[in-house]
Amino acid sequence: MESTRQQKISRLLQKELADIFQKESRTMFMGKMISVTTVRVTPDLGMAKSYLSIFPAEGIREVLKEIRIANPKIRFLLGRRVGKQIRVIPQLEFYIDDSLDYIEKIDDLLKS
Structure with missing residues (x-):
């Protein structure tokens, strides 16, 4: 269970990281559209795990x-x-958010 402080910091970091990725993606990240879906902060506010959704899906690992x-x-x-x-600005870790792919896969299974 996240504390209120963790939730506020998570929302703030998500908003600011999304803005940074929007402005920097053209030059730094091969022109991909990067959105920050979730940010989770540790209780000591020292580490932030950011989950990213990258579009188009080709070359996500790169x-x-x-x-x-x-x-x-x-x-x-x-x-x-x-x-x-x-x-203190938390250390950042970035992960790919594959929840949309998971939802699409389940949707395809339900259709057939």
């Missing part, structure tokens, strides 16, 4: 690799945006 390489720059940009609201 884009995720580029995002992980650019992690320090993304964290720096995030720190400049939320530095007045959060004392």
